[in-house]
Amino acid sequence: xxxxxxxRLIQSILVLLAVSIVVFLAVYGIGDPIELLVPPQxxxxxxxxxxxxLGLDLPVLQQYLVFLGNALKGDLGRSFVHGVPxxxxxxxRLPATFELxxxxxxxxxxxxxxxxxxxxxxxxxxxxxxxxxxxxLGFSLPSFWKGMMLVLLFSVALGWLPTAGRGETVSVxxxxxxxxxxxxxKHLVLPALNLAIPNMALMIKLVxxxxxxxxxxxxxxxxxxxxxxxxxxxxxxxxxxxLIPVVTVAGMEFGSLVAFSTITExxxxxxxxxxxxxxxxxxLDRPVIVAYVMLATLLFVAVNFLVDILYAALDPRVKLxxxxx
Amino acid sequence: MNPSKSGxxxxxSYADTPLRKKVxxxxxxxxxxxxxAILLGILVLLAVLAPVIAxxxxxxxASLSVMDNRLAPGSESINGMTYWLGTxxxxxxxxxxILYGLRTSLLVGLSSTVGALAIGVAAGLVxxxxxxxxxxxxxxxxxxxxxxxxxLIALVLLASIGRGVDKVIIAIILVQWAQYARLxxxxxxxxxxxxxxxxxxxxxxxxxHIMLAHLLPNSIGSVLVVSTISIAGAITLEATLSFxxxxxxxxxxxxxxxxxxxxxFLLSGEYxxxxxxxIALVLLxxxLNLVGDRLRRSFNVRGS
Amino acid sequence: MTSxxxxxxxxxxxxxxxKGAWPAVDGxxxxxxxxxxxxxxxxxxxxxxxxxxSLVQLIDAPGExxxxxxxxxxxxxxxxxxxxxxxxxxxxxxxxxxxPLMTLNPVLSIGEQMCEAILEHRTVSRQEALKEAANALxxxxxxxxxxxxKQFPHEFSGGMRQxxxxxxxxxxxxxxxIADEPTTALDVTIQSQILFEVQKLSRETGAAVxxxxxxxxxxxxxxxxVAVMYAGRIVETGTVDDVLDHPRHPYTLGLLGSSAAAxxxxxxxxxINGMAxxxxxxxxxxxxxxxxxxxxxxxxxxxxxxxxxxxxxxxxHNPVPxxxxx
Numbered sequence: 002x003x004x005x006x007x008x009r010l011i012q013s014i015l016v017l018l019a020v021s022i023v024v025f026l027a028v029y030g031i032g033d034p035i036e037l038l039v040p041p042q043x044x045x046x047x048x049x050x051x052x053x054x055l056g057l058d059l060p061v062l063q064q065y066l067v068f069l070g071n072a073l074k075g076d077l078g079r080s081f082v083h084g085v086p087x088x089x090x091x092x093x094r095l096p097a098t099f100e101l102x103x104x105x106x107x108x109x110x111x112x113x114x115x116x117x118x119x120x121x122x123x124x125x126x127x128x129x130x131x132x133x134x135x136x137x138l139g140f141s142l143p144s145f146w147k148g149m150m151l152v153l154l155f156s157v158a159l160g161w162l163p164t165a166g167r168g169e170t171v172s173v174x175x176x177x178x179x180x181x182x183x184x185x186x187k188h189l190v191l192p193a194l195n196l197a198i199p200n201m202a203l204m205i206k207l208v209x210x211x212x213x214x215x216x217x218x219x220x221x222x223x224x225x226x227x228x229x230x231x232x233x234x235x236x237x238x239x240x241x242x243x244l245i246p247v248v249t250v251a252g253m254e255f256g257s258l259v260a261f262s263t264i265t266e267x268x269x270x271x272x273x274x275x276x277x278x279x280x281x282x283x284x285l286d287r288p289v290i291v292a293y294v295m296l297a298t299l300l301f302v303a304v305n306f307l308v309d310i311l312y313a314a315l316d317p318r319v320k321l322x323x324x325x326x
Numbered sequence: 327m328n329p330s331k332s333g334x335x336x337x338x339s340y341a342d343t344p345l346r347k348k349v350x351x352x353x354x355x356x357x358x359x360x361x362x363a364i365l366l367g368i369l370v371l372l373a374v375l376a377p378v379i380a381x382x383x384x385x386x387x388a389s390l391s392v393m394d395n396r397l398a399p400g401s402e403s404i405n406g407m408t409y410w411l412g413t414x415x416x417x418x419x420x421x422x423x424i425l426y427g428l429r430t431s432l433l434v435g436l437s438s439t440v441g442a443l444a445i446g447v448a449a450g451l452v453x454x455x456x457x458x459x460x461x462x463x464x465x466x467x468x469x470x471x472x473x474x475x476x477x478l479i480a481l482v483l484l485a486s487i488g489r490g491v492d493k494v495i496i497a498i499i500l501v502q503w504a505q506y507a508r509l510x511x512x513x514x515x516x517x518x519x520x521x522x523x524x525x526x527x528x529x530x531x532x533x534x535h536i537m538l539a540h541l542l543p544n545s546i547g548s549v550l551v552v553s554t555i556s557i558a559g560a561i562t563l564e565a566t567l568s569f570x571x572x573x574x575x576x577x578x579x580x581x582x583x584x585x586x587x588x589x590x591f592l593l594s595g596e597y598x599x600x601x602x603x604x605i606a607l608v609l610l611x612x613x614l615n616l617v618g619d620r621l622r623r624s625f626n627v628r629g630s
Numbered sequence: 631m632t633s634x635x636x637x638x639x640x641x642x643x644x645x646x647x648x649k650g651a652w653p654a655v656d657g658x659x660x661x662x663x664x665x666x667x668x669x670x671x672x673x674x675x676x677x678x679x680x681x682x683x684s685l686v687q688l689i690d691a692p693g694e695x696x697x698x699x700x701x702x703x704x705x706x707x708x709x710x711x712x713x714x715x716x717x718x719x720x721x722x723x724x725x726x727x728x729x730p731l732m733t734l735n736p737v738l739s740i741g742e743q744m745c746e747a748i749l750e751h752r753t754v755s756r757q758e759a760l761k762e763a764a765n766a767l768x769x770x771x772x773x774x775x776x777x778x779x780k781q782f783p784h785e786f787s788g789g790m791r792q793x794x795x796x797x798x799x800x801x802x803x804x805x806x807x808i809a810d811e812p813t814t815a816l817d818v819t820i821q822s823q824i825l826f827e828v829q830k831l832s833r834e835t836g837a838a839v840x841x842x843x844x845x846x847x848x849x850x851x852x853x854x855x856v857a858v859m860y861a862g863r864i865v866e867t868g869t870v871d872d873v874l875d876h877p878r879h880p881y882t883l884g885l886l887g888s889s890a891a892a893x894x895x896x897x898x899x900x901x902i903n904g905m906a907x908x909x910x911x912x913x914x915x916x917x918x919x920x921x922x923x924x925x926x927x928x929x930x931x932x933x934x935x936x937x938x939x940x941x942x943x944x945x946x947h948n949p950v951p952x953x954x955x956x
Contacts, residue, residue, distance in 0.1 A: 228720030
């Protein structure tokens with residue numbers, strides 16, 4: 002177990018290092034950041050002083066090492082636009098994105114698992130076929146298009162829900178949340194649903210495939226031969242087996258939910274870190290882009306690690322050893 | 327007791343139990359994809375013929391009249407032309423814009439898929455053929471790429487190189503080649519274990535010849551089949567990037583950009599600017615998916 | 631004579647496909663007396679496993695039981711409701727499956743999988759159920775049963791898992807145990823240990839056993855009576871001594887000849903010519919006719935009816951003469 006954790010830790014550090022190099026080269030290496038930093042009217046001397054102060058006159062390798070050293074201290078640069086540390090800017094937006102992602106994940110599980118069971122237990126029935134057709138749409142339709150349709154239906158046509166923003170928030174332990182006010186929840190429903198749809202489809206597909214496969218297994222027939230009630234056969238024998246891939250995939254999808262929240266947050270003007278990323282791309286606010294990528298990677302790595310541990314806890318056959326690749 | 331029964335007699339005796347009907351329904355139930363294939367054909371044809379059949383050239387700013395901006399579907403222009411699908415904020419005929427947008431979307435989807443295929447197939451083939459350090463290096467990069475959500479990679483790349491049709495294509499190639507590399511490597515590894523390759527190796531045929539004349543043609547099938555669905559993925563990604571404002575330039579709007587332009591007018595009830603290109607995009611994506619899925623099933627290829 | 635525990639008449643189970651409904655079990659008659667061990671023997675594809683599952687109505691689509699009576703303690707199981715069948719399964723009729731590696735749920739503990747067999751049929755506390763489960767494990771020779779209950783299937787060997795399955799079958803003191811090739815996947819030494827256990831437990835608890843196997847040697851060692859199955863029907867049945875010592879059906883004779891245990895040392899093993907017909911290519915007349923050395927002209931015309939000679943019955947137009955030994 003300790004060997005495994007250690008190995009994963011080293012692996013994670015390598016991934017973060019690789020990402021830092023790629024992102025540094027992509028964002029700082031291409032184009033000249035000084036163009037953005039200095040107003041054109043400043044004198045050449047001031048300009049040179051600025052370049053020196055920012056370390057932009059150093060060789061690329063040295064610049065990278067400075068960047069890396071600062072990153073280790075939690076300093077990923079200052080936003081060109083807002084003039085505050087990029088990390089602070091992102092962390093301030095983190096709660097909004099998190100509540101969106103968490104609600105979307107719960108929605109996907111709460112809706113996806115029962116529908117997947119239904120479709121997997123009785124694949125020929127009309128509702129099951131409708132569900133499976135729905136998953137194809139859920140997967141293949143672009144996220145922004147679904148968001149637009151949700152707005153068109155629930156906000157424009159029916160007038161039930163607001164189209165943009167986060168609504169009223171309350172502070173819990175210093176973190177602003179929309180989850181606890183009615184107005185906040187109203188604002189949260191559509192973006193969360195939009196973000197959840199592809200995940201819901203994935204859940205349904207996974208659970209349906211797992212269920213129909215598990216139902217043909219000997220252990221299910223054996224449970225039935227023991228006189229186990231159908232409810233328990235499905236709810237315990239089948240579900241317990243399906244839970245393993247479901248939890249694993251749900252965890253791994255956390256990263257793509259965070260990434261896809263950029264689209265949903267743009268459609269619904271949700272003030273999360275995804276919206277911040279898009280805004281920063283418009284304004285060429287490079288430190289914020291870099292900081293976003295670094296923090297997102299850190300998040301993915303941490304979540305994947307947790308998923309592995311959870312996987313081992315769920316499947317008695319899995320022992321975490323250092324030998325895994 | 328029972329007189330002997332031949333197979334045919336047995337068929338008749340239980341031909342109508344309810345369970346039998348259910349079983350047969352299950353065997354026969356296959357979604358029809360012919361409609362999707364026809365739809366896809368029509369959409370491709372429309373895109374190809376756009377310059378011929380579009381009532382207006384939406385890229386030619388001189389032919390637009392700002393007076394005609396945001397007209398509802400069916401309105402007439404000052405010079406007597408009917409805007410069947412209305413006009414956008416610049417007074418552009420939506421029907422023409424959609425036909426040209428379809429063209430841009432398909433162009434980006436196809437060329438990025440071809441590019442990603444070329445790179446991915448080459449990388450997968452090399453990894454499978456040479457193994458060892460080369461294989462490990464290529465697959466590490468592939469794993470690294472696939473470990474990140476595609477939208478994020480594309481966004482960051484476009485943030486540093488700027489927008490443009492060519493740049494979007496590059497971004498999509500960068501996102502998609504890795505999955506082809508992995509598929510190709512897996513298929514080529516299976517193929518390499520077959521005896522005819524062994525025979526070719528023992529025969530002393532040059533490695534290049536074995537790779538290009540034997541390994542490539544015999545293992546590329548499954549990769550090509552998967553790539554049909556990936557065209558839909560590429561088109562979706564392009565539309566998304568353009569919707570976010572980092573994709574194609576305003577001078578050459580794709581369906582995604584048209585939708586983005588119309589989005590702000592959605593709330594004021596001028597739905598047609600966003601909804602009609604949206605419908606075109608969705609029809610394109612769904613038909614590509616259905617046709618691709620059908621191909622995958624009939625060739626029995628598992629997706630990545 | 632007391633009424634039999636299980637009486638099966640004309641049982642027929644078909645499998646549907648596009649071309650038709652093919653009978654895997656084609657008019658099977660069986661009788662199991664209380665407390666006895668009946669061996670059901672046949673080649674793979676003869677329909678013996680399907681027969682076992684048909685008895686407890688555990689046939690899934692595209693299979694379907696379409697005809698026959700299954701009288702269990704005077705009750706017709708073919709007309710019983712699904713809930714009634716669920717109450718009987720695992721309680722009055724227990725089953726043991728062929729592959730012990732596949733039948734236990736890999737992610738549930740042994741204790742949970744044993745206890746559910748009790749708790750789904752009786753209202754006892756969980757503690758009580760765990761104690762019963764531990765006793766049952768001890769009875770089939772598993773050491774430190776309490777600790778074993780907390781473990782998962784992958785921590786057990788194949789033989790141990792099959793002992794778990796036997797212990798589970800015994801939990802509710804069933805009247806009948808249907809065992810579908812339970813020793814086929816095991817080593818020979820473990821197989822004979824398990825046969826010995828089953829025989830002993832059957833005597834102790836009074837449970838009748840329907841033992842499904844392809845191995846006549848197992849039948850000879852274990853069973854009181856035997857039914858030989860071929861192409862979906864019983865071709866010969868009687869006491870083990872009658873059938874194995876004086877087979878009347880040429881198929882039984884052939885099976886005996888190809889069984890290593892029945893041959894004198896040094897003698898060549900014989901084999902039955904040809905292959906068992908597949909489910910959708912059964913010949914007309916007697917299904918064994920194409921492989922039979924004793925076939926007559928009538929055999930390709932008329933399917934022979936069962937004829938009986940006291941307890942010993944067989945379906946053959948030209949039976950092996952009485953008194954000849956294999």
